[in-house]
Amino acid sequence: MSESNKDKVMIEINNISKWYGNFQVLDNCSTNIKKGELIVVCGPSGSGKSTLIKCVNALEPFQKGDVIIDGNSIMQCTDLPKLRSRVGMVFQHFELFPHLSIRENLTLAQIKVLNRSKEEAMQKGMGYLDRVGLKLQADKFPGQLSGGQQQRVAIARALCMDPICMLFDEPTSALDPEMVNEVLDVMVELAHEGMTMMCVTHEMGFAKKVANRVIFMDKGQIIEDCDKHQFFDDQDNRSERAKYFLSKILSNH
């Protein structure tokens, strides 16, 4: 069966279960992400959504199930760092490397992991830095930038690795309100360019605008996994928990 490029599955999450000691944090989670899709993962705190997304690039180990990235299984992978370099990740607390300049933040992994030359890495880094609107900050250090600027650099840093897909773990939760939009704008632009994206977020406005699908999690399980319109507009057919969550979240929008 041949699939058109548009329907190619980039990431398969198959029956992931994870325990911390005796406590189960993920319960048989399965879904997949096709090329160019933007999936938003939402749910109450403690639902396991951050844990799930960290399982996708094996930053969090899981006991059962498997994740398949562009045909490569994590459980059978022999070179995990290489596999990870193909998936970009943006963290809630930005996690720029404070002792390196912005330029060096962007080029470190390109040089050490992808073995690019310094010039090539610089060129690519400056290109993406310019795309997120921060070309002038190249020689500053993370501590000298605002939260919104740091997060945009973090997005550029991930893009420099030319990933096949981007993972966002609550990218705007740690930002002051006035900086949330500058980061969301970058993410919206990325989505319009066709990047495959998985976002854990509370920003329902963002989800409504650009998401293809919405996954709702609660207590470690995937409760809803449906089309964006079904999730927001067809609420009667959604589960009780999802409806309750939506009512709480949307009342503030």
Next chain:
Amino acid sequence: MSSYHWDWSVFTQIADDDRFYYQWLIEGLGWTCKVAVCSFFIAFILGSILGIMRTTENKILQFISNVYVEFFRNIPLIVQLFLWFHVVPEIVPENLGTYIKQDVPAWFLAIIGLSLFTSARIAEQVRSGIMTIPSGQKMAGLALGLTEWQTYLYIRIPMAYRIIMPTLTSESMNIFKNSSVTFAVGVLEVFFYGKQIIEKTAQEYEILTAVALIYIFVALCANIIMSLIEKYTRVPGFIAKGSK
């Protein structure tokens, strides 16, 4: 006070070996610095390796590092020096033992003893520096495709050293003070010479004042050098912020 005769010219008196006493003190200062500086370098390298070992997930490395640190932390420095000086030559094969007793100079054994002692302390400081760094930094490195050792080398260790700069500074001052203990195994450092001159001239106050001032001066120098290093390696914008 009783009949103490102050005589500040004691420093320019001539000793048995036809040198001035102040030259004794200067030679002592030279040995103090040599022993302290060499020990610090060795202790820094050893301590860093051991501290890093403690932060890995490898149980064997952790165990070795723990045993090492506990051993050198729970025995007084002077006892450790005695072990190197009096016990080690006796328990190694006879040829090696005689070689140590006759041909290995006291300062060499003293440097070994002092550096191993200090390395255990530095190991603890390096470990706590690495542990202070939030796990998000390691994850960010891994997410980009770096291996665990690459995250140590490029991300965690550079930041850890900057975090523990203050404790490293006080450790550098400590090692100069601790070098005074090596007099007990015959190192000709400044405390040793101070005691000698007092025995010969009975001008205690002058000598003690001089020796104390020498140590204060040396401590100040160490402090200044470390602050220069700290200034040079400072990360712009890091000081108050810290990572979340």
Next chain:
Amino acid sequence: MSFDFNVITDNIDYLMQGLRYSLQVTLVAMIGGVIIGTVLAMMRLSSNKIFSTLATIYINTFRSIPLVLVLLIFFLFGPKITGIPISANQSAYITFTIFEAAYYAEIMRAGIQSISRGQTFAGFAVGLNYFQTMRYIILPQAFRNVLPILLTQTVILFQDISLVYAIGATDFLGAADKLNQRDFKPIELYLFVAVVYFILCFSLSRLVKRLQNKIAIIR
């Protein structure tokens, strides 16, 4: 190579006497040092410039010069000031108390500073004066917070007693050394000293760690 542990068993009384001396000095210096150190810490933090400068000079001076030098100074000074002859063993009690006070002072200072200023304000607000506030509100909390660190410093102090070798006093190590000069059995004697120190210090620091965990849980 044969070990002759008789040298230890035959002279165990003499060695234990030395060990007892080490423990005695530790105890005296710990109690005295913490008391003086607390006073110094309060002086250091006081708004009175004279007090804070005096305290700073005291603390910095004793933290900059080696312990063996301080031991020698007090050993030679002591009899001259008081006029009565003081043995090396006796002078060590005073020396360690005064020396360690500088280190305890820094620990207590950190402890006092870690208590939020709101506590001081609350004490003043109900009418307590400065000393009452310190005595009933700040110091008890500060002390409890830094107790593990104080105990760790005491373990260091216990190890430091061995430096009375510099003035010829007879502590645990001194006893072993004097026996070695008479019988020449360095391996047995110094290994014994090392092992005993290790067991004592290791156990004490384990206890301190357990205390630390208990305090953390209560918090």
